[in-house]
Amino acid sequence: MRREIPLIITGLVGIVFVVQYFIPHWPFNRMNAWFSDWFSIVQACAIWLGALNLLKISLEKIARRKSDWGYAVVIIASFLLITIIGFVEGESFRDPGTRFTWLYDFVYTPLSSTMFAILAFFVASASYRAFRARNFEATLLLLAAFFVMMGRVPVGDALTAFMPEGWRLTDLATWIMNFPQTAGQRAIMIGIALGIVSTSLRIILGIERSHLGGD
Amino acid sequence: MPSVVASITVEDTPNDGGGAVTVRWEVSADELSGGVNRYVLYRSTSQDGAFEEVGDATSNATTFIDGSTEDGVSYYYKIVPLPKSMIGQPTPPAWVDAARTAGPVSSSAQWFDWRRINVLVGVLILCVFIIYYINQAKAGKKLFIRKIAGLEAVDEAVGRATEMGKKIYYIPGTQDMDNVQTIAGVTILGRVAELAAQYETYLQVPVSRSLVLVTAREIVKEAYSKAGRPDAFQEDQVHYLTDDQFGYAAGIDGMVVREKPATIFFMGAFYAESLILAETGNSIGAIQIAGTGMPSQLPFFVAACDYTLIGEELFAASAYLSREPKLLGSLKGQDMGKALILIAIIVGLLLETFGIWNFSRLFSVIQ
Numbered sequence: 188m189r190r191e192i193p194l195i196i197t198g199l200v201g202i203v204f205v206v207q208y209f210i211p212h213w214p215f216n217r218m219n220a221w222f223s224d225w226f227s228i229v230q231a232c233a234i235w236l237g238a239l240n241l242l243k244i245s246l247e248k249i250a251r252r253k254s255d256w257g258y259a260v261v262i263i264a265s266f267l268l269i270t271i272i273g274f275v276e277g278e279s280f281r282d283p284g285t286r287f288t289w290l291y292d293f294v295y296t297p298l299s300s301t302m303f304a305i306l307a308f309f310v311a312s313a314s315y316r317a318f319r320a321r322n323f324e325a326t327l328l329l330l331a332a333f334f335v336m337m338g339r340v341p342v343g344d345a346l347t348a349f350m351p352e353g354w355r356l357t358d359l360a361t362w363i364m365n366f367p368q369t370a371g372q373r374a375i376m377i378g379i380a381l382g383i384v385s386t387s388l389r390i391i392l393g394i395e396r397s398h399l400g401g402d
Numbered sequence: 403m404p405s406v407v408a409s410i411t412v413e414d415t416p417n418d419g420g421g422a423v424t425v426r427w428e429v430s431a432d433e434l435s436g437g438v439n440r441y442v443l444y445r446s447t448s449q450d451g452a453f454e455e456v457g458d459a460t461s462n463a464t465t466f467i468d469g470s471t472e473d474g475v476s477y478y479y480k481i482v483p484l485p486k487s488m489i490g491q492p493t494p495p496a497w498v499d500a501a502r503t504a505g506p507v508s509s510s511a512q513w514f515d516w517r518r519i520n521v522l523v524g525v526l527i528l529c530v531f532i533i534y535y536i537n538q539a540k541a542g543k544k545l546f547i548r549k550i551a552g553l554e555a556v557d558e559a560v561g562r563a564t565e566m567g568k569k570i571y572y573i574p575g576t577q578d579m580d581n582v583q584t585i586a587g588v589t590i591l592g593r594v595a596e597l598a599a600q601y602e603t604y605l606q607v608p609v610s611r612s613l614v615l616v617t618a619r620e621i622v623k624e625a626y627s628k629a630g631r632p633d634a635f636q637e638d639q640v641h642y643l644t645d646d647q648f649g650y651a652a653g654i655d656g657m658v659v660r661e662k663p664a665t666i667f668f669m670g671a672f673y674a675e676s677l678i679l680a681e682t683g684n685s686i687g688a689i690q691i692a693g694t695g696m697p698s699q700l701p702f703f704v705a706a707c708d709y710t711l712i713g714e715e716l717f718a719a720s721a722y723l724s725r726e727p728k729l730l731g732s733l734k735g736q737d738m739g740k741a742l743i744l745i746a747i748i749v750g751l752l753l754e755t756f757g758i759w760n761f762s763r764l765f766s767v768i769q
Contacts, residue, residue, distance in 0.1 A: 205525075209518050212511040216419035226580055230613060237612035237642035244641050255660055302648035306674060309681040309706075317705035372697050375713045377743055379695045382717030383582050384528055385736040389721075390585065394536065394728050397589040397621065397720055 201391035404432040420511030439486040478505035532735030539731030552709035563664035575670020587670030595625035651675035668692040680706035
């Protein structure tokens with residue numbers, strides 16, 4: 188029964204979700220919202236599982252002096268600091284001027300932005316590797332990228348200003364983005380959509396059981 | 403007073419969950435000369451009763467959906483065209499009395515949204531294909547499945563980590579268990595964990611969602627048991643980092659740089675963190691296999707990883723790795739669906755080229 192009950196629940200919920208898309212009548216028109224609410228409630232309760240797991244692993248690391256245990260100290264200190272301040276501030280913890288908001292605005296946001304900003308450098312290094320003209324496909328990629336990039340900056344237009352409208356770098360970049368790029372992307376998206384339908388059907392029918400912890 | 407609308411019709415709004423009536427009208431004769439600025443709609447439950455304002459529409463509109471009706475109650479509607487000079491002022495009752503009346507009409511909920519019939523037909527055809535090929539596979543028919551380089555390399559990637567005596571990292575994306583890509587990701591995790599258990603290589607799974615933590619842990623535990631190594635499973639192998647997107651990326655980047663795993667798998671739904679993770683893995687020389695259904699992140703994985711499962715290949719991975727006939731049958735059915743779409747695209751292309759538009763309209767979908 189340990190495997191059968193989750194399978195039955197999964198199958199029933201899956202079928203209900205498919206059916207509710209086609210039936211606008213109550214209660215089907217409310218089911219999407221109900222299931223979303225239930226999922227949010229389960230998710231909110233489950234956050235403690237994650238938080239406790241993080242604390243347990245970090246405490247064990249410190250207790251056993253495992254390698255890099257210093258980072259675990261930072262994790263626990265940060266975790267306790269933000270949690271305690273959040274509880275102390277009470278219901279108004281997100282109001283402007285609270286200590287919680289200060290930590291959010293001046294510690295969390297800059298750290299998050301820093302991580303996001305690193306992306307720019309990673310794009311540069313990944314592009315350098317991807318655009319090396321090693322073979323025919325890579326050369327094609329390099330040329331497409333070159334024209335799209337040049338077509339997206341003012342200098343591209345300035346260089347081809349003498350050409351008739353419709354033949355400038357901006358137009359070439361727009362053509363590449365609108366036709367070959369969109370066609371490729373749509374092909375991938377059709378494949379993904381079919382993959383999702385197929386996977387969903389396997390799960391609903393109980394053929395795919397690996398996500399329940401085994402075949 | 404502008405001349406009244408030429409005609410007014412009302413109907414229960416089709417394909418909805420009730421509570422709405424659609425009102426249509428032909429514009430007032432004074433609209434062309436600019437004598438009408440807005441149309442104000444009035445509603446009453448009796449033809450001679452008091453009409454109350456329920457909304458308004460701009461001068462060029464000819465349709466209004468009154469979404470505040472009670473199902474089963476009969477309503478009458480009137481439309482009063484207003485000139486610009488009357489905007490913001492109460493409408494004279496004589497103008498309301500003089501307006502044409504339409505009704506009675508009552509709203510009701512429908513049991514089927516006919517605008518989505520094409521989706522239903524499409525899904526049913528695909529389901530028939532999938533179920534047919536699953537049955538074929540069950541009956542023992544051999545099905546040809548093309549090779550997927552990224553999945554062929556899973557053994558090699560796990561083997562490399564074993565030879566080097568280093569860890570394997572498995573990142574199941576940043577989304578929760580309600581995302582089908584995460585489900586696909588943790589499904590592949592089971593196969594990878596089984597291999598890791600057989601090779602006695604340490605597999606580490608840092609996750610960003612609590613529900614993924616519970617699911618992934620159960621899957622890895624089961625895989626170790628299946629491989630005959632339940633004793634080798636450690637609960638800490640699957641651990642939670644944070645729900646925060648960039649916090650998660652920072653945490654994994656730190657661990658990757660410090661521990662230098664030999665192999666990293668990225669399987670699931672990723673957003674902007676994809677390249678941050680994959681480039682860091684690339685910088686330490688790890689063999690990387692990625693798979694995602696996020697089209698915007700695929701180029702990043704292709705650029706930074708050794709193998710990338712593109713879109714549908716992620717969803718095919720479980721069947722491909724297990725080689726279970728029933729799962730392979732569903733893959734074949736999926737391929738037949740793809741062939742059907744390809745034929746529809748070619749037919750649509752030809753018909754559109756020759757000015758026949760109706761075929762492509764069959765594929766329009768109401769969200």
